[in-house]
Amino acid sequence: MIVKSCYQTAKKLKSYSFNLFDLSSKPLHQTSIFPSILNCDLKGRESQTLVCDIHSVLLRTHSFFPYFMLVAFEGGSILRAFILLSSCPILWFLSYELKLKVMIFITFCGLKTKDMEMIARVVLPKFYMENLNLMAYEVLVSAKCRVFFTSVPKVMVEGFLKEYLNGDDVIATELQSVGCYFTGLISKHGLVVKHSAIMDYFGDKKPDLGIGSTCVNDHHFISCCKEAYVVSNEISPKSIMPREKYPKPLIFHDGRLAFFPTPSSTLYMFMWLPIAIPLSIYRLFLGTIVYYKWGLALVGYSGITITIKGYDNTKNNLEKNKGVLYVCNHRSLLDPVFLSMSLRKTLTTVTYSLSKVSEIMSPIKTMSLTRDREQDRETMQRLLGEGDLVVCPEGTTCREPYLLRFSSLFAELADEIVPVAMQANVSLFYGTTASGLKWLDSFLFLMNPWPTYIIELLEKVPKEFTCAGGKSRFEVANYIQRELGIALGFECTNITRRDKYMMLAGNEGVVHKKK
Template structure:
């Protein structure tokens, strides 16, 4: 008679072979065989340019000059408008709006330039709240703009003293980024019509921006010192109105992170990839399978014991790279205090699975659903330092405890400032370096529904966790050894940052939520965006 465990293994193998490898493999092959649906933002008529390539532009002595520059196809390496409208549709709107925009691709093929833009604007913005677009513009789009900046074009922009940008993209999509990250003096762009607090999906009376006309209206009889455009006839007419002009001949080099005009520490949204038409198609092909896989993976964690969870999880695409460098046994009757970097709500669960024993985790904000399905014990803190300290002391007396001094998750390679409370509670402190690698969806959110965080993480085709347990902090470097709690917290932050290759910051949980959601991060059970 076949045991229940063997049945689960067979079912797991079938699911992995049929659903994960086969279906997702088909989607990846479609994407890899140049199925990119062309440039849905229109390929303008090209001609040999009479202007030199931007790589020949001398950057010296331009501090007092004024620049007129196109944004799309000049500063951005991505040739199509489509991915950015898809981000607005998915992150600001809903998955149904995003699907409608994807379905419009065959129609976009046959439309001219102006009609393509008008249709993408209508689908992405019709009925969209102005507030949702502001959140998307502030918290989602900058990441994708920075990752797609043309390095050569940016270096020219950074060399001048005054910058005026012109683009046919809607102002609400680009103005915040251009002013905050590129110090734009002015942004001249297409304006959208609104009714109350909603977009109608139509353009304002001024219609689609005509760049060369807008440049003449803005500068009048004064010519800007420098102009940058692409090789299209429209852009060459645009930059011909400048004293000196250059064109971007190709996509150029990728902007390295260390040259970003401003550090990208926080961003929001669910999509972890640039949603080109082909990539978006792959995502929608994967969604039904991903939902099944997410439910199955959550089932493994909730209902099966630790020794079977990761073995079965590995067969359905879960990856856990676990390394334990702490060989010293506990010398105290109290539990061990594990101090972790924080990437998703699932951090303590994967740590518990790697160690093979149950742990207790403390958290500030956790939805009731996530708390209910958690396979380990979770305790809510109150943000009252004295009360929270007493709670954690009591829990340490009962067993091992996991804490997250950052107080919130961070997606980028940065560590937020560590709260020093944990250092006052225990003499045996074990730092734990945690990192995740999402390929399709982020499993965290600042302004969305936190209850969906585990589902989105497990919907990734192959969710990957890296956990490294470092050596126990020597007693002389703890409060028991005469160090202050702040010194201990800063030392452990630096130690974990070095282990992960992350940069330590003084930013806090409050900074994150004020930037991304406009609040202080208090969970609202009945509020939040769609995702």
């Protein structure tokens, strides 16, 4: 009751304080003398040059503070994030230029350049993509040449603008660095002044099209273009970018924050932390100490919602000398644990590169695989002879509605195969990571106020679709992947675990054990 009361209080404060803490890092707005972007004709622009800013033009959000917070938290530390949040009362009274300089200093002072490169590659694109303004984006892609001018640090936006929006050039504020660390200071050229930068860049030749916001500075900026339009400050349903129109599919991303960290949302997170840490420890205690037959009810009382669909149709298993193989898509390390609680039976699971802490804390028997095909096959075959086994053929977790390619190793081990569709939802912290500390995964997942799991047991795979029915192991794996994709509404892909780790962490995701 105490936890619920504190959570509701923090949630109300978050809601009431949204406008109060909405830090706009743009200059004052005025009535626009330029037409709305809704009046822009998209035809015949295949050879034209377009200029615009990412802030308040391509992005629907009016403040760039949340993106600084993402860099401070994910690339720096929770202390740096708290200092940035604590600066909000000061930022309210500062001018546009000073506000940016203060946020840059707090966010980047002492930050490693390689950490910023990682954040720009695997964290920020998700939040940029989710906040793209559809109307501005459609105008953007209608032009052949795209040049971006912005006052925000170049290291925060260049990667996204060039890789996802095919930008030809990015003119942005440069930061000073010493060795492999940022100093928190901007370069000697200062903040980029857009209307001056555009004249320096193009000279006497005017760009064909400019898009700006309704602020005073943007009016000067887009007045240098042959044709100009403004993006309204009001967020409408027409401006929201649907997932199917993303420039590139958003399949992988990293970082721990599962919410857009506005000042009010970040304040709510820090208010929740003193409750979240002991609550997570309590939930872990329930999972590791309490008998699984009682664990489901007790876990539910702690705030975790587990919804079970379907039924276990393997109770009349004719092969008494062999266990049932449950095949799940992979959302977090807790997939097999919650499945065991839901079925009220003891299960064994196998996994790759499990941390020692997670292995010790696991309430069910967990075995590590070696990636040696024959050895892993023998291990899984032996475990199936001892009882029911849970496998996640994707080999790694995926946060978005996609299924990675299924390893076919499991398909030749059993004829009693039950696909299990897993969905996990969090509000504050992701319980998965590719580049962070894996032993924190379960702990952070359980720090969420109301984490939810939806578990759906599908029908047992018919014998004619198993290896015993004449199908190859690849056909069986692909069949189960399709069935899970249909049940979840996820898209099936050929992307592998190795592809994920090469993109997010720059390695193959293999933990080499010390000899």
